[in-house]
Amino acid sequence: MTADSSAPARPSPAAAAEAPARPERELTEPVSLTRPNGRLNTDAIGWARHPIVDTSGVGRGGGRNKRWEYWNVITPTHILALTVSSIDYAAVHEVWVLDRVRQRTWGRNATVLPARGVELPPRLEAGRATARAKDLEIDIDEVENGTRLRARIPGAEFDVVAERPDGHERLAVVVPWTATRFQYTVKDVARPARGSLTLDGMKREVPAGQSWAVLDHGRGRWPYDVAWNWGAGSGISNGRVIGVQVGGQWTDGTGSTENAMLVDGHLHKIHDELEWDYDVSNWRRPWRVTGGGLDATFTPFYNKISRTNLGVISSKTDQCFGHWSGTYRIDGGEVVEFDGITGWAEDVHNRW
Structure with missing residues (x-):
């Protein structure tokens, strides 16, 4: 991940991955x-x-x-x-x-x-x-x-x-x-x-x-000062309705996550903080989001860039639209494969 030098410090993904998730x-x-x-x-x-x-x-x-x-x-x-x-x-x-x-x-x-x-x-x-x-x-x-x-x-x-x-x-x-x-x-x-x-x-x-x-x-x-990732996707793959819901940064250290997979309308909660690998200086490069049984790749086709700087209030957003693919291991061992799930992944830093 390419870091924004003005973004607030946060735990490294590797450090987060070492700690077992508490449900x-x-x-x-x-x-x-x-x-x-x-x-x-x-x-x-x-x-x-x-x-x-x-x-x-x-x-x-x-x-x-x-x-x-x-x-x-x-x-x-x-x-x-x-x-x-x-x-x-x-x-x-x-x-x-x-x-x-x-x-x-x-x-x-x-x-x-x-x-x-x-x-x-x-x-x-x-x-x-x-x-x-x-x-x-x-x-x-x-x-x-x-x-x-x-x-x-x-x-x-x-x-x-x-x-x-x-x-x-x-x-x-x-x-x-x-x-x-x-x-x-x-x-x-x-x-x-x-x-x-x-x-x-x-x-x-x-x-x-x-x-x-x-x-x-x-x-x-x-x-006042906060950064986050959010990724979402929806679609049908292998005859199943798939919903991708992943997040990061803003929840680090709180004991809560906004990570889950939806399979045929049923929500599977992911308690782990996920590892995000991406480069906003090269938005066409695929993103990787892994952890908690999820191994997902996001391939962008468009970047919606938003920038606001009003001094005390500022916002920087790269919302990339594209397709999700990968696997998710459900508790109990079943592995759900998915491909061509359209959605987005974003990198945001707000002072508001």
Whole structure:
């Protein structure tokens, strides 16, 4: 991995791999993320197969609250993405579309100071999320057996339903840094998607059975300086629905990870911190992510580069889109092979 000299220090992957992973606690009953005083509820530390953590205490008063919904939809020909977020002092939104064949993009970012024109539910699937800014509209609504995603910017709009099949599991994790700095994330991969996309007045189908949606739902209170990796992928390989969900850096040393594999809708939690090998100075070079029974290679075909530097606030993101392949050994010994699983792997460093 090529290091960013400005990134915060973190344990080496090799050192992390030497320590045996301690199984994280699985949450099976609803629990509040925060106590009445706004501090982390230690009873919420762990992971779950469904979004059972109540985050309504995040967003009350000041204190580095960060709330967002990020959705990504990958079709055979296009990639669609939207972000609705409130980070206390600002509302930050984005709509982005990539034509995979022509490598042409449509995009609109909006940073609204102070935060206004944004609505986010107190917890996942407990209401709608909306964003309004100049030349940008986003609506996220829960519908029967799924989530409807609508976005509009100049030259591009889409209307997609991310279906939620019966029995579909997703990874929900509480990551504790301190009693006052913590994050609840839901990473929901391999959601079948269908709908429509309109670009420059020409309507296209988001074909059912060939399109997949991924959600990153976040609620928490973050440190100022943080770096992370996130990798996700969805698709069908060898007749099985495969979802890849891996992360790193930001969870190191907390006792929590956001690592899992989804196989035919069933979540297999990976408790280990994974080893990431990549080079953002040569983004076409394949990435390797290994550990906890996973041996995965990610081969990029496009890099979405984002840079922001407003002095105290800065962000550096390389989000590479491509294909996942490899093997995953399930507890009990079964080895699942997968190939051609489309998704992304990213390297992010934020001061926010």
